[in-house]
Amino acid sequence: MPLTEHDVRDIAAYTRIGLTSDELTQMTKDLNDIIETLAPITRYDLEGVPPTFHPIGDLSNVMREDEPRPGFDTETALSNTGSTQDGSFKIPPILSGGDA
């Protein structure tokens, strides 16, 4: 069943991408066109076939010793942000109408 504009509005909200109503209409069409091309995935008998989430089969998790290593200083860590205060990232209120 194709995605509706309502579905796509929900996806836009979930992915935090603000779309205009025209953009929403076009996006709904585009996503449905793309999803149609994914049909080959549904045509195979996959009973008992394990999934592959990673291309190199015999990798195991690699844990290093929990030893401190040098990292960014505060100035470097904040160098690409648009707004700082007292050595921290500054963001707008999390709840509307609150104080910054």
Add this chain to the structure above:
Amino acid sequence: MMTALDPAKLSVADITSGFAAGEFSAREMVDAAFEVIEQRDKDIHAFLELTPELAYAKATELDEARAKGEPIGPLAAVPSGFKDNMNQVGTHTTCGSAMLESYVSPYDATCVANIIKAGGLPLGKLNMDEFAFGSSTETSYFGRTMNPWDLERVPGGSSGGSAAAVAGGLATITLGSDTGGSIRQPAAFCGVVGLKPTYGVVSRYGVVAFGSSLDQVGPFGKTVRDVASALNALSGRDPLDCTSQECTVDFTANLEEGVRGMKVGIIPSLTFAEGATPEVRQAVEEAARNLEGLGAELVEVDLPHVEASLAAYYVIGPAEAFSNLSRFDSIRYGHRAQGCADLVEQYERSRAEGFSTEARRRIMLGSYLLSADAYNTYYYPAQQVRTLITRDYVEAFKKVDVILLPTSPRTAFKFGEISDPTSMYLSDMFTVSINIAGNGGISLPTGPGVDTGLPTAVQLVGPQFGDDVILRAAAALETCYDIPRVAPMCARGGE
């Protein structure tokens, strides 16, 4: 300063041996490289940012090391460039996106550091489709890159700037990243060599992630040997990328060994797949005859599930991209919308303003595919199909050493010629399966197409960690073609 050096005409070996022998200084090489860029890149627009201060600093270091008789590195004085999704301290790393227009890297990607450590001269950062989502470099926020063979055509993508820089003679070695064909397809369109190594051969640390189980960094060069030399510098275990692998192979060691006795897999059903143009098929058939003439045995193999690769890729890729691109939250770095009343508005406006349509499409598609119903219908089955595709390759490589395929279904297309996303996605039809399976593949130029006169190419695919074998086969096949690697219009003196 005018110099007689023309880096466009020199291989890696020419440069490293000439520099070691004192025929020119590294500083003179930087002068020459930027002179060429100044002349040609106004037409090509391969570079998004030039880094002369970094290049001259490295040149000084190399010239001093040479004067003192200290080691100078296997890529000493080689003009190099990096795709703009690779972090390099002090440079902008934009990913071709408004989202990262003002982002300046605070650290080096391991691949960048390795090229510079080996002696490469860092000339600058190269254009790409936004966040590597594309096959034409038309989606870069900073304008398109032109194909040096025909300025009205695309260079391919997403690593279009990296391919065009080599084809335009602007750099000798460039780096790209390949998630579904983004090194091999632009290499094919621009008539240069492009290698996507086996997943894990090159560290991905510091490369802005698109599809973490698919992405791999690899080199572009004029010749197979140039690319093999670069891979020597790039490969190996990096403690900062837990998927990177130990690697002690010298990728240049066996390039002269030829293909006599080698078994080359051919797949007529794929070569003649719907969508491949006659000149592309002809290039593959000619390459097969050439390999046979060099003493290889052609063996028909079958990859029955590879037809599902494109669909699997357009499930797995967007799902991983959705996850990776969630880091662009406008807070720590990246575009930040102004005057927002609350945090959610800042997220939504920043991401809408910062991401172009294609990036939004992939993020939203990925989000949908990971939702409960779609996960069961598409995402989990795609990962099962991935197992079948991987098994196909494992079975095929029990019978053959390498597999010969087209790289791209067609030669370079004109700007704007492919506008709808699903048609553009077909550009990847011959390249995505090895990203899914994790194998390595190389695109080798095979001369002008009989119909378009534009560069054609073939692809050689190997088993996982058989990158030395595909380089050896490609080096042998390369000897059958006497073709320019730098576009004639870009050759100095109007050749």
